[in-house]
Amino acid sequence: MPLKQQSILIIGGGTWGCSTALQLARHGYQNVTVFDQSPIPSPIAAGNDVNKILEEGSPSDADSPEQYVWNRMHQLATTAWKTDPIYREFYHPTGFVMAASQEAAQAEVTDAYERCKDDSKTRLLNKPEDFRATMPEGILTGDFPNWKGFFRETGAGWVFARGAIEAAHREASRLGVQFVVAPVESLVYSDGGDDVIGLKTVDGKMHLGNRLILCAGANSDQLLDFERQLRPTAWTLAHIQMTDEEIKLWKELPVLFNANRGFFIEPDAKGQLKFVDEHPGYCNFVRDPMTGVETSVPFAKHQIPVQSERNARQFLRETVPQIADRPFVFARICWDADTPDRQFLIDRHPRFKSLIVAVGGSGNGFMMMPAVGITVHHVLEGVLEDRLKYGFRWRPETAVGRDWRDTQHRFGGDGAVGDFQRVEKWTNIGNNL
Template identity: 75%
Template sequence: MSQLTKDSSILIIGGGTWGCSTALNLARAGYKTVTVLERSPIPSPTAAGNDVNKIMEEGAPSDTDTPEQYVWNRMHQITTNAWKNDPVFQPFYHPTGFIMAASQESARPHVDRYIATCPDELRLLNTAEDFRATMPEGILTGDFPKWKGFFRETGAGWVFARGALEAAFKEASRLGVKFITGDEGGVKSLVYSGDGSDVIGAQTLDGREHKADHVILCAGAGSDQLLDFEKQLRPTAWTLAHIQLTEEERKLWKDLPVLFNVNSGFFIEPDSTGQLKFVDEHPGYVNIPPSQTPLPFPQSTPFAKHQIPLQSERAARQFLRDTVPQIADRPFAFARICWDADTPDRQFLISRHPRFKSLVVAVGGSGMGFMMMPAVGIAIKETLEGVLEGRLRDGFRWRPETAINRDWRDTQDRFGGEGKVGNFAEVEQWTRVGEEKAKI
């Protein structure tokens, strides 16, 4: 491994949420030769972060935290500071508040744990009238069957994801980071030293080898295609859709708190086009050939699709009928599947590789990667420099022991849907957004 200096060449594989944040932090720290390889133009149309909005929750560690809680809360503290004060990220944070609930008995302990550990004062919500009162009259008109939860009026909200991703990309570019896209940036494989003892670069689809003193692999769900993670990564996807609101509705729905049911779904206020994004909550989908599903942990292969399974559409519309039935049957204006990668304990994996000393891996967003975008870029930079604080370093370490006997069917403390991980390879019917509508 070459000694790290500000003149060292650094290659980042992946120009999504974590890649752009890492590039920004390295450039700000004065590293002069930083290159990012990404197959698609940035922001990539398939990147999980290329989205209208993501949930954001503020936080900080406490003296009573377990080691696992400390890691999570310390990252909350770092990212909260950035979303509030960093000029690149601050414009995109909307602290509108956060409503969290459950409507299945199995999911209620999840909400109860949040209530028990949240430092902010919460308004408990036990009836349909309680939920309706959290928003202007005429928005929440549903019956909220069996819903119970709370309203966190401060310390939470949402971030404009695409805007933040673009801002980090533009500022990193301004500071001298080189971004290579298209076939010239699409990584086909890693490049190893002659004796195979280290990673020294990457080969792109055009056949070129890009070599560097240090390599950072942060290609999201696609990272699993480039390196053996010893079952530490499971590429998992979720489904989302948009409905178009009228101009009058858009004005009424502005500045709403996030509404999130842990076993049903969530929505966030409409974006500037008046489209309301909503997600049906479920343990996720993998993409595994049926012939391999008897295996405990076959490889799940990501792919892009701007449609969702018909089953997901039905579930999403039921969520809307329970909350905002007046818009529940409108046609979808947009839909897509959104990929991430789960670690066994849903904690990030940000570490020097134990075998390839010039390689830093930064993967495993586990459904929480974008909220932590600013903090993750800092953590990756400090991992490269060897100065990441000890408790974070231990929490993010390379830990294949957590994946022993791992089963791809593990729902990982997620609820909703049919209560199990789905498989895209077994989906028979998809929506036809932009085409003739499929019958619901």
């Protein structure tokens, strides 16, 4: 049977699942079904968010292999965010202020400046008044203690995340993709156990397919042994309500990002300002009683640790103290999965020839949404370019002896990966879960 007529089952209808479904449907695949535990967009999907940072990029033959992969994906994604009729309305190229106020984090900012200074209009920021001048008067009123960074006026901004997922879902549905609301309980294996032939949902139903694509984000390693390549890791975000006057003043602002403090992006359509406290992430460490191996198990919660609230408010006090003590109107933890090198894992499984995995967003997955759909499509057809194929390969050797408490070059908080099992107090916003 021709590939485009075969049954393709996609597990996970989040950022990567929807982009993959759309890409396949656009290229004539006639029998694509997406399974997710909730209607799209799922309330627990990392991409079900008001905004995500986007940086543009372009590859160069002078790049290192790792940097080529990163820049190539940026290039593919940027082209789509700028020109694709499904994605382009959601990109806001407002610019990007990147900074740090800790020495180790400042080294990362310097590296970022060196990479982009020739491709965009940039200027260095060394004093509080430099930072304040990046936005209209009256917004950045903080003292910016020890902040150093740069303003990338072009080649960066933010995307309306939820809108992009909903648009990809609508178009994929229009093109014939079926979306099934049913949690997946397990993969289904062939009699000899040498291939994956389908999946089983929690209602006990078996769904057989010729090809399966596993892109269930942080929950993916609940369905397949990734040999320690995936560490489910969560971050924290919150919203506060802005006034009508502030909403007008704060429109079309550049992203403000401090690598060890946090970031915010302009208020959303409801006038809510989302902000994030930067830290190396939280895990929910649980020890498997059978093997004794420590794992991280995702869970949903629309609250954040009180310590994260304190850190987020400190970020606001340094930048926009006039709103730093307002009550939160929303908060949640947001899960992703880290690979050991923070590079994506998008490959055909070495043992199960009918299974493709697309996982390991490592905190960078949403901005690459359109590029990931293209990449999975190319993996399925066996035409992925060699440098991407190598960079995204199945690579358990990188996880041998892996330290799951490695900060992976992330900063902020107390400088360590947090453990949800040790959180003593959570926020109580609207008495949500």
